[in-house]
Amino acid sequence: MREPMTTAGAGEPPPEQGEPRPGTAAWWLARETEPARQRRRRSLTLEGILDASMALLDSRGVAALTMRNVAEALGCTQASLYRHVRNREELVTLLVDRAVSVASSPPPDGADWAGKAAWSARLFRDHLRRHPGVASLLRGTERLGPNSLTGVEYALGLFIGAGLSPRLASAAASSLATFVIGSVNFNLGLDSRDPEERHHRRRLYRSRDAAAFPLLVQHAETLADVTSDDEFEVGLNALLTGFRALIENAEATRD
């Protein structure tokens, strides 16, 4: 009898035995000190696997990101992939960390910290919207990966430079990232920028019981027209305004 397969998902008791779970700090650490088997010239390489996976993800979506399809794209067998990644979860964790590195465009030079943060957030959002497969795979397990850490270092510099303590700067940076990623994911392929979806939302709101849902009924037209762009901009500006208040507060109590 074999061990039953477990596609480690959220909500079940952690595996607990054996090697650390992909995405944990221990796992990211262990990856670096591994024997560098990459050295020997190989036809099949982790880089190549990630390249093929990314191409698959972008062209055919997350459902097409299977070990079989990756192997086929590379002209090897599925089993060969398992010499480079322990399982699919590892592949995904490595992939999303890599995919998260946004084309580093020149930062807006004249802007203050808030302007830079807003600019980076919008850049990140646009990047994710161009790669919806990547967005849907982000789980937070990539936050300790090399590319993500570069982003963290940058954001820390921004917020510490603005006057926040390292602890608050870290919390601010990750709550901003959480918001950006969440707002993309929550509107994937279901945006009221689509006129037909807008039309149906109007009907849906308008047809509610007016006693139980007075506001939905009354403002059906307005509400149906609120797009994911509106949500994003309102949330982004609110967060930055809140951070600004936090900074002013820190300065006030320091004096």
Next chain:
Amino acid sequence: MREPMTTAGAGEPPPEQGEPRPGTAAWWLARETEPARQRRRRSLTLEGILDASMALLDSRGVAALTMRNVAEALGCTQASLYRHVRNREELVTLLVDRAVSVASSPPPDGADWAGKAAWSARLFRDHLRRHPGVASLLRGTERLGPNSLTGVEYALGLFIGAGLSPRLASAAASSLATFVIGSVNFNLGLDSRDPEERHHRRRLYRSRDAAAFPLLVQHAETLADVTSDDEFEVGLNALLTGFRALIENAEATRD
């Protein structure tokens, strides 16, 4: 030859043909005007399917939420489930809308709108943390479901009452929900409240190249100790502070 199966995921071109996708406004609308086949007394009912699914999700996690397991729990065949839901995606959409209805506890009476919003956000977060399987299934496709709409109506009332326009109130409500859900999902089973994870993060940060990651190295200890609670509270307060500024702004320009 059969149609190849498609597990409609993010990132691929939408199916486009046939019935509306689960979660769209059109789909939620269509569900209501369906012939009420539920009337006739049945052994197998949608309610029952959702009950069994929820029990499965809570007890064994998201990976165990399969059509086979649901059928087994109910003592029927998989095929029977398909009389009540068109596919698994539908089941999930209905399930998460239902699971999102938080035990309505008495609202804090003395509090202002911000206090109430904060209280509701924390209640929602705690609810999701107790049901991580539910949290991991939230995709935004439940936002038009009956239970979610109740929450939307409530939040709209709160923010409109505070002085926001319906449009801004809607954007504020959904960006707050996005943040709460995102912050839970991003820390599922990977929280630095775990002392061992904290220990490894310290090591990870400390071992970075100090030239490329000066802040991570310098503040390794502090950063490793930032928990998901810290992130959540900082983000929540920032959002509410930002909303307050938005309200004051609206009042100022009205005068």
Next chain:
DNA sequence: ACCTGAACACCGTTCAAGT
């Protein structure tokens, strides 16, 4: 030492055949 073929134990979904 490395890679493969072939299998195992699962999935979601469909549909002819039963009652």
Next chain:
DNA sequence: ACCTGAACACCGTTCAAGT
């Protein structure tokens, strides 16, 4: 009219056997 058994076309993962 309703439900089922059995299949189809997929999954991720493992491992004995090859080279």
